Amino acid sequence: MAWKSADVVVIGGGIIGTAIAYFLSRQKIDVILLEKDGIASGSSGACDGAVVMQTKKPGVHLKLAMESHALLSRMQDHLQMPIEFEQNGGLIVIETDEEKTAMKQFVKAQRQAGLDVELLDHKQLHALAPHLSDHLISATYSPQDSTINPIALTLGFAMGAKQMGAEIITGSTVSNIEVEGRQISAVETAAGKIETRTVVNATGVYASEIGRMLGIEIPIKPRRGQLLVTEARPDLLKPWLGSANYIAAKFNPQLAKEGAGGVSIDQTQNGNFLIGATREFVGYDKRTTTEGLKQIASRAVQILPVLKNMHLIRAFAGLRPYTPDGLPILGKVEKIKGFIMAAGHEGDGIALSAITGKLISELVSEGKTDVALDSFNLNRFSNDTT
Amino acid sequence: MGIEAYDVVIIGAGPSGIGAATVLAEYSLKILLIDENNQIGGQIWRKPAYQPVSRFRGHQPPTRQPMDLSTGIGTDKNNLHITTPSCVLGVFPDKHLLLSTSDQGVREIKARSIIFATGAREKVLPFKGWTLPGVMTLGAAQILLKQYGVLASSEILISGAGPLAYLLSSQIIGAGGKVTTVLDRSSLATMLNAVWVMAGQLPKIGEGLLALGRLIKKRVSVKHRMQVVEVKGKDKLQEVIAVRIASDGTAVDGSQQRYETQMLACGNGFVPNIELPQLTGCDLIYAVDKGGWIVKTDRSMETSVSGVFAAGEITGIAGSDKSLIEGRLAALSILNQFGKLNSKKYRIRRAALLNKRKHCQRFGAFLNRQWAIHPREWAGIDDAAIICRCEDITMGTIRGWIKKGIRSAPDLKRATRCGMGICQGRTCAPLIYEILAACSVAGKQEPHPLSVRTPVKPIPLGDLARL
Numbered sequence: 110m111a112w113k114s115a116d117v118v119v120i121g122g123g124i125i126g127t128a129i130a131y132f133l134s135r136q137k138i139d140v141i142l143l144e145k146d147g148i149a150s151g152s153s154g155a156c157d158g159a160v161v162m163q164t165k166k167p168g169v170h171l172k173l174a175m176e177s178h179a180l181l182s183r184m185q186d187h188l189q190m191p192i193e194f195e196q197n198g199g200l201i202v203i204e205t206d207e208e209k210t211a212m213k214q215f216v217k218a219q220r221q222a223g224l225d226v227e228l229l230d231h232k233q234l235h236a237l238a239p240h241l242s243d244h245l246i247s248a249t250y251s252p253q254d255s256t257i258n259p260i261a262l263t264l265g266f267a268m269g270a271k272q273m274g275a276e277i278i279t280g281s282t283v284s285n286i287e288v289e290g291r292q293i294s295a296v297e298t299a300a301g302k303i304e305t306r307t308v309v310n311a312t313g314v315y316a317s318e319i320g321r322m323l324g325i326e327i328p329i330k331p332r333r334g335q336l337l338v339t340e341a342r343p344d345l346l347k348p349w350l351g352s353a354n355y356i357a358a359k360f361n362p363q364l365a366k367e368g369a370g371g372v373s374i375d376q377t378q379n380g381n382f383l384i385g386a387t388r389e390f391v392g393y394d395k396r397t398t399t400e401g402l403k404q405i406a407s408r409a410v411q412i413l414p415v416l417k418n419m420h421l422i423r424a425f426a427g428l429r430p431y432t433p434d435g436l437p438i439l440g441k442v443e444k445i446k447g448f449i450m451a452a453g454h455e456g457d458g459i460a461l462s463a464i465t466g467k468l469i470s471e472l473v474s475e476g477k478t479d480v481a482l483d484s485f486n487l488n489r490f491s492n493d494t495t
Numbered sequence: 496m497g498i499e500a501y502d503v504v505i506i507g508a509g510p511s512g513i514g515a516a517t518v519l520a521e522y523s524l525k526i527l528l529i530d531e532n533n534q535i536g537g538q539i540w541r542k543p544a545y546q547p548v549s550r551f552r553g554h555q556p557p558t559r560q561p562m563d564l565s566t567g568i569g570t571d572k573n574n575l576h577i578t579t580p581s582c583v584l585g586v587f588p589d590k591h592l593l594l595s596t597s598d599q600g601v602r603e604i605k606a607r608s609i610i611f612a613t614g615a616r617e618k619v620l621p622f623k624g625w626t627l628p629g630v631m632t633l634g635a636a637q638i639l640l641k642q643y644g645v646l647a648s649s650e651i652l653i654s655g656a657g658p659l660a661y662l663l664s665s666q667i668i669g670a671g672g673k674v675t676t677v678l679d680r681s682s683l684a685t686m687l688n689a690v691w692v693m694a695g696q697l698p699k700i701g702e703g704l705l706a707l708g709r710l711i712k713k714r715v716s717v718k719h720r721m722q723v724v725e726v727k728g729k730d731k732l733q734e735v736i737a738v739r740i741a742s743d744g745t746a747v748d749g750s751q752q753r754y755e756t757q758m759l760a761c762g763n764g765f766v767p768n769i770e771l772p773q774l775t776g777c778d779l780i781y782a783v784d785k786g787g788w789i790v791k792t793d794r795s796m797e798t799s800v801s802g803v804f805a806a807g808e809i810t811g812i813a814g815s816d817k818s819l820i821e822g823r824l825a826a827l828s829i830l831n832q833f834g835k836l837n838s839k840k841y842r843i844r845r846a847a848l849l850n851k852r853k854h855c856q857r858f859g860a861f862l863n864r865q866w867a868i869h870p871r872e873w874a875g876i877d878d879a880a881i882i883c884r885c886e887d888i889t890m891g892t893i894r895g896w897i898k899k900g901i902r903s904a905p906d907l908k909r910a911t912r913c914g915m916g917i918c919q920g921r922t923c924a925p926l927i928y929e930i931l932a933a934c935s936v937a938g939k940q941e942p943h944p945l946s947v948r949t950p951v952k953p954i955p956l957g958d959l960a961r962l
């Protein structure tokens with residue numbers, strides 16, 4: 110006998126799963142969300158809150174991000190949790206002429222894609238962020254870049270979904286997925302079986318485990334990011350800040366100079382600084398390392414010297430759901446009917462959460478989406494290899 | 496820069512750490528004893544109080560230990576290195592430790608074996624207004640007196656339970672201060688019971704009698720079963736309001752008392768400093784009769800992580816005697832593992848120490864029971880009382896989230912930010928575990944500790960950058 114049944118079962122209570130549950134229940138679709146631990150206990154509870162457009166690749170990636178940004182900027186009106194969405198702009202700071210040349214190209218492509226972004230000179234930069242180190246020669250600036258509290262947003266989506274009728278079950282691990290013919294029929298948990306014909310895999314770095322239950326290979330693996338949090342201080346830095354070699358490290362590791370890793374700095378509404386992050390492949394190890402802490406701290410202090418005397422209160426690591434091409438895996442999986450992927454957002458899951466939720470709910474209710482999901486389909490990887 | 500390696504690194508130089516160091520120092524091992532205080536001694540042997548404030552000489556053994564040790568300190572013969580004030584900030588794989596020192600900045604060291612002897616800190620039962628200047632903990636008042644020779648105030652009101660409330664009162668009187676009233680949460684019967692539990696531990700009884708004698712002589716009024724529920728004052732403490740707590744944990748109608756005072760010292764027991772072992776991955780156990788979350792060890796004091804030992808208050812609150820014994824036990828086990836003490840000798844010495852420890856544990860269980868807070872007392876705490884002092888999270892906010900279905904401390908932290916501030920939950924986490932247990936309606940749940948992050952104490956980012 111089945112324990113429960115639902116039209117859709119979403120696996121994973123991170124930002125992606127809760128956003129999907131939220132948008133599905135907004136469409137009055139009967140949904141159960143299963144989370145093995147607590148809401149936001151995975152990557153979405155161990156990350157930064159950048160909703161930054163400048164760091165997205167011009168093309169479909171940036172297009173999705175901009176749509177998501179538009180949704181997130183209005184999200185507070187719909188959610189009870191204060192999600193701290195702030196559009197304070199974003200800076201990519203530049204340290205060398207070489208970086209400047211590369212960033213000029215990047216900005217050009219982004220502007221063509223419709224992003225409001227410009228190159229600032231030394232004077233403009235220091236007027237905008239007076240505490241920055243004088244050695245920064247320039248920066249790109251986009252007034253559209255924003256930040257949000259990722260934990261609050263995840264909880265907000267979850268509570269919103271619940272209010273509209275979704276059932277959210279925490280402490281519940283999906284151990285197997287049943288298939289009849291090629292059609293999904295149920296998911297199994299320790300408490301019992303839940304009958305459903307549609308399953309959304311929103312398990313982030315664990316997505317490949319769920320895939321294995323169905324004999325499907327999903328090329329998502331964890332990429333660790335170590336993050337530092339300082340004590341709170343009154344306003345010292347308004348915009349979100351990334352370094353030019355942060356962009357390099359994100360898209361092209363070869364470009365990132367040795368010993369000078371990319372860094373991002375953001376002062377939250379509470380006044381704490383969030384400083385990130387390393388990019389390492391070390392499996393599911395969520396520990397911090399002395400090298401990692403030192404690397405981030407020394408880069409941050411170089412860029413924003415006032416940080417030198419501020420206290421580090423905690424350091425932690427989260428796992429980004431990495432995919433080989435840096436794009437998430439979204440949409441139906443051909444081999445199994447009723448199996449939908451929504452994972453692999455790497456370092457952009459918070460920024461892309463709302464659009465992911467919206468598109469997946471459209472896919473479930475209408476069978477198609479506003480924005481074509483072809484370039485995000487899982488089959489892009491199998492085509493590569495065969 | 497090379498990473499300095501030691502055979503044994505001992506973190507904490509209270510009775511447990513010193514107990515371990517004195518045993519290990521007899522052997523040719525490279526040992527490092529670390530304490531974040533300026534001097535070794537821990538809570539009980541906090542200097543310069545080596546010359547006891549009292550003239551009572553009954554309780555000598557502990558005070559002799561650090562003396563013995565200090566004569567051997569620094570002599571290369573022993574290979575016992577001591578670094579103070581130095582704080583261990585974090586533990587990394589392969590027994591690497593991040594150490595912040597006053598002279599050499601932040602540096603990394605490594606160990607073959609680690610002994611955690613990090614002791615305990617105080618716990619306070621919160622009440623409305625407890626963040627007002629003029630309210631401090633018993634321990635803070637004691638540190639001011641012991642370490643700096645300063646009285647917190649010319650007059651002071653003391654509230655709490657257990658020996659520290661009386662000990663502090665006695666120390667204040669001995670130093671020429673005035674204690675106006677002692678509000679004891681426990682009953683007179685409990686106190687008399689203490690004498691019974693401590694039978695066989697004459698020095699403790701002596702200490703207790705001395706304290707009581709002083710209170711009687713100075714006509715200090717001692718009120719039992721009284722708990723502070725609110726303090727008031729403009730910018731600083733002016734008035735303390737207390738009620739009588741019935742045995743079912745509720746406030747007795749009409750029992751309210753008001754006291755005018757400018758200084759209140761309060762405390763309700765101790766909680767183990769388990770952060771570093773937790774960070775290391777050592778298994779923990781939640782045991783209310785041992786002070787909350789404690790480090791799990793076997794009979795050799797080894798934790799679930801091999802080569803990592805825990806001794807003293809962090810394996811269960813029970814006072815200095817147990818700490819000293821466990822420090823020695825851990826040291827003997829390491830000597831045995833290193834092949835410096837044969838198994839037969841080891842087992843004999845271990846059995847003797849384990850036997851002595853039993854009495855201490857009985858005393859410990861008694862203490863922790865005395866500090867236990869009835870679920871109904873938690874229910875009686877005002878909505879406006881702050882629970883997380885760093886982030887200003889009130890009891891009312893926490894109640895709201897429990898009503899919304901939150902059951903675990905990590906979930907509560909994510910929802911409210913409690914425990915995310917500068918103290919990283921050192922103050923509020925133990926309270927939150929109890930609040931969740933007391934206020935949650937749902938059936939029994941495995942309590943979940945809050946996660947611990949490096950650094951366990953804040954450090955300037957610049958220091959880390961220079962590592």
Ligand SMILES: Cc1cc2nc3c(=O)[nH]c(=O)nc-3n(C[C@H](O)[C@H](O)[C@H](O)COP(=O)(O)OP(=O)(O)OC[C@H]3O[C@@H](n4cnc5c(N)ncnc54)[C@H](O)[C@@H]3O)c2cc1C
Nearest residue numbers: 121123125145151152153159283313334427457458459460
């Ligand atoms: C250091 C760092 C900084 C970052 N900064 C940013 C940023 O500034 N902006 C941004 O947009 N993104 C950022 N990210 C990326 C972002 O955190 C992730 O992309 C996002 O959190 C992924 O969300 P998710 O819901 O897919 O995964 P998760 O949040 O990990 O959710 C997946 C959930 O699935 C659950 N689960 C797994 N298996 C099962 C099972 N079998 N049954 C039931 N439940 C299961 C897990 O417990 C987990 O809670 C950062 C990441 C890191 C590590």
Ligand SMILES: Cc1cc2nc3c(=O)[nH]c(=O)nc-3n(C[C@H](O)[C@H](O)[C@H](O)COP(=O)(O)OP(=O)(O)OC[C@H]3O[C@@H](n4cnc5c(N)ncnc54)[C@H](O)[C@@H]3O)c2cc1C
Nearest residue numbers: 507509510511531537538539583613614634807808815818
């Ligand atoms: C505030 C307070 C006051 C007390 N007063 C008394 C008293 O007057 N009489 C009495 O009998 N008992 C007192 N106690 C009880 C006390 O716990 C025991 O008597 C005894 O000191 C316990 O010994 P220990 O070795 O287990 O821990 P402790 O004596 O507490 O020693 C632990 C040591 O570890 C150090 N430490 C902790 N973390 C780190 C770190 N990360 N890096 C470096 N060093 C670290 C601390 O500085 C401390 O010196 C008091 C306890 C507290 C909390």
